[in-house]
Amino acid sequence: MSDLNHTPAQWVAVDWGTSHLRLWPMGADGVPLCRIDSDKGMSRLTPAEYEQTLLNLLEPYLTSDGEVTVVCCGMAGSRQGWAEAPYMATPCRPPSFETATRVATGDKRLRVHILSGVKQSEPADVMRGEETQIAGVFATHSKLDGVICLPGTHTKWVSVQKGSITGFSTFMSGELFQLVSDHSVLRHTLAHEGWDDQAFDAGCRDGAARPDHLANALFGLRAAALLNDLDPVAARARASGYLLGMEVAAMRDAWRGRPVVVVGDNAIAQAYATALKIGGATVEIFEAEKATLAGLSAARAQMK
């Protein structure tokens, strides 16, 4: 039953991650009619539940008889997702519509395609979703010869050249920070919100200079809280800075003397941009949603 108050979607762009689901019913002019956010990420769904999840959210944008193309990126294409969309191996262009996996649906109004992820064999690494954001960056930066940094719980650093992904590295610094902040002996030492630019800056420099001291530097925050009443907000920014300083230093050979595009617009992306600038990099910020939509739109445009 479609709601006549809604304009039918020409096609649907979907970013289906581990914990989140985002849908953009698209209008005739290539502009989203709206964005629908849901918490029905991969981790909460069995394969059989994906179709109904889509139908529940998209019903108002479907017509009773027409077929609508749905282009998905992200963890929906993982082995534990809706249907496995095999990885492309580096070096490669960002996966296109051509290599997408068609998923059969009971409801004939849906025509679902899941884009492939990208894998690297040595050192072993994987991505699902970020490759589509990279395609989105290429839509406006076709000649980019540099590094695309996609910050998150598991941040990706992607070397790109002539429209191809030549290699990439994932860092789980965000997850380490969260674990230390929520579950370690530092859980009462680190504030859970708030920021201190100066402490972050100092942390970045220390992490870059003495990465091997990480486990000592973290315990030192607890000792400084005990002995010197270290401010919890400063402690939080310092711990975060230490981890990002290490990470930026580790990727130095990839970004030195090359342009860096940071995909994101939240606090984490800002922190990465700051850490990169402290390290001496030239950084451009690229909005995450814009990258995802441009990547999914590029795949849609490749449909014959």
Added chain:
Amino acid sequence: MSDLNHTPAQWVAVDWGTSHLRLWPMGADGVPLCRIDSDKGMSRLTPAEYEQTLLNLLEPYLTSDGEVTVVCCGMAGSRQGWAEAPYMATPCRPPSFETATRVATGDKRLRVHILSGVKQSEPADVMRGEETQIAGVFATHSKLDGVICLPGTHTKWVSVQKGSITGFSTFMSGELFQLVSDHSVLRHTLAHEGWDDQAFDAGCRDGAARPDHLANALFGLRAAALLNDLDPVAARARASGYLLGMEVAAMRDAWRGRPVVVVGDNAIAQAYATALKIGGATVEIFEAEKATLAGLSAARAQMK
């Protein structure tokens, strides 16, 4: 009510940590009558509960009228413990009986003393309990000019010279490993037991060579499990090796060309000894219980 089947204790040695409590009622010959293990660590007790905890465990070793000296080290002396035993500041000798804190008890048969911990102001660091093990090592290694490594959840590296503690560094690598193993995206990638010497060795070398890549190396184990079926036991040993390789490298200036005494006899201590040997250090293992008892006995012997 004393149990007449037990020999009364001449004095009692106590190691009162965060999660464990160990008591040794001592015989006339300086040898423990037995060892009593309890889970009544600091984290489970309010200050008012310490005395009764001692009495419950020691009753069989007390006489109805005599006074028995109880010498404690560890977290019982922290601000959240039984009574705060102020820290001595480095450089210093391991705290002696002279600076111990006398704790008043309702039961006059107990005469309780808590040994001080040690603090370092720059960089901020603290220890409680390890200083007593160091005193215990000094009992047989009075001229040691080197490093004492005390492995654990929070490992201490202590520089010693002429019977003094000149400085120390705490690393929470053990806690980081536990967090990654139990709570991170790697919780299904890392086995929770088992060992692989070769993978540990490779991890140590990688961690020493590229400490800044830690967050990438850890995620790489997950990717290698996904793409190459990496064995979970090898993944566990590799992650542990990476963290210990970093730590041993960070302490290289302290141990290079100097003797290293590792206090401990469990798997963690063995792993540290191995990581140190891979790094090129000369290592002697010193039994942990022997160190604690010798340190507490040394303090008892200082009583006037």
